[in-house]
Amino acid sequence: MIHRNRLRSAWNRVGSGEIYRAPREWQPWLSDTGSLTQKIENAIGQKLEIQVLRDCPQSLNSDESRYFHFKLRRCRVREVLLCSNGIALVMAHSVIPTLSSSGSNHQVLRLGTKPLGAVLFSKTRKQSKAKPPRDIARLDKRSELWKKCSKYSAGLSSPLWARRTLYRLKGHPILVNEIFLPALLQTAKR
Numbered sequence: 001m002i003h004r005n006r007l008r009s010a011w012n013r014v015g016s017g018e019i020y021r022a023p024r025e026w027q028p029w030l031s032d033t034g035s036l037t038q039k040i041e042n043a044i045g046q047k048l049e050i051q052v053l054r055d056c057p058q059s060l061n062s063d064e065s066r067y068f069h070f071k072l073r074r075c076r077v078r079e080v081l082l083c084s085n086g087i088a089l090v091m092a093h094s095v096i097p098t099l100s101s102s103g104s105n106h107q108v109l110r111l112g113t114k115p116l117g118a119v120l121f122s123k124t125r126k127q128s129k130a131k132p133p134r135d136i137a138r139l140d141k142r143s144e145l146w147k148k149c150s151k152y153s154a155g156l157s158s159p160l161w162a163r164r165t166l167y168r169l170k171g172h173p174i175l176v177n178e179i180f181l182p183a184l185l186q187t188a189k190r
Contacts, residue, residue, distance in 0.1 A: 010063065010143075011135040011164055019136060026161045029180055030136045035121040036090065036178055037082060043188040044084055050113045051088075053079040053152075061144070064095050067133075067166050067175050074098040078116065081152055089184040091149045092116065093177040100172035109169075116176065120167050134165045145179050153181045 012018035019031050032039055041048055058077040065071075075097045082090040094116055101109045109119065139146040139160045150156045162179040 011137045014134045014136055014163075022136060022138070022161055025185055026180060029184070030161060030163050031134075033131055033134070035117040036092075037115045037117040038121070040082060040084075040089060040184070040188070046084065048089070048115070049083040049086070050115050051081040051083055052113060053081060053091075055079075055111075060095060064175060067095075067164075068097065068173055076101055078111070079148070080115070082115070084187050087183050087187065088152050088181055089187055090181060091145075091152065091179045093145060093148070093179070095175040095177075097173060100169060100174055105169055105172060116174070120169065120174070120176075132165050132167050134163055137162045137164070139179065145177060149179050149181060153183065156181070 014031055019027055022030055029036075029039075037048055055076065055078045057074055060075055075095050078092075078094045078096060080092050081088040082092065092115075096109065111119070137143075139149075139162055140158045141147070141150075143160075145162060146156075146158065146160055149160060160179055160181065162177060164175065164177045167174045167176060
């Protein structure tokens with residue numbers, strides 16, 4: 001028997017019906033296909049602050065590497081907090097292969113404190129008709145992403161809910177993990 005709030009594996013495809021195992025209040029956030037930054041700003045009625053935690057070359061873990069159809073030698077990992085009034089609402093962990101941030105994408109991916117979603121969902125960028133693959137996960141204290149979030153969200157309790165989407169920017173893959181922190185629901189209700 002599967003407990004209601006437990007998924008069968010770490011990451012599960014949204015379309016598989018596993019979304020309904022997530023708590024009801026998280027389901028709209030996990031399944032939304034638009035810009036998360038824009039959705040949060042609409043919900044709280046103000047611009048988000050983007051706090052860059054790191055943006056540097058790194059090796060991938062095996063869990064992330066399975067999303068790419070080629071062996072990655074190098075990638076850039078960008079971690080940011082999406083905050084409202086200094087309170088972290090979401091932590092984003094993005095994996096940008098070196099090939100994805102070169103050539104015509106080089107200038108576009110010089111983000112600074114601009115959210116990656118501003119680039120991925122730009123009105124000037126041609127949007128693909130196909131929905132990008134999206135997975136969800138229930139992260140507990142054993143998860144590396146949960147451990148990273150616990151550094152920035154005081155008194156964090158398990159579990160956290162997250163979504164992972166493989167976007168394409170001018171044909172090149174970018175893997176975006178978004179981990180929802182409890183403060184998001186509290187801030188969005190106000």
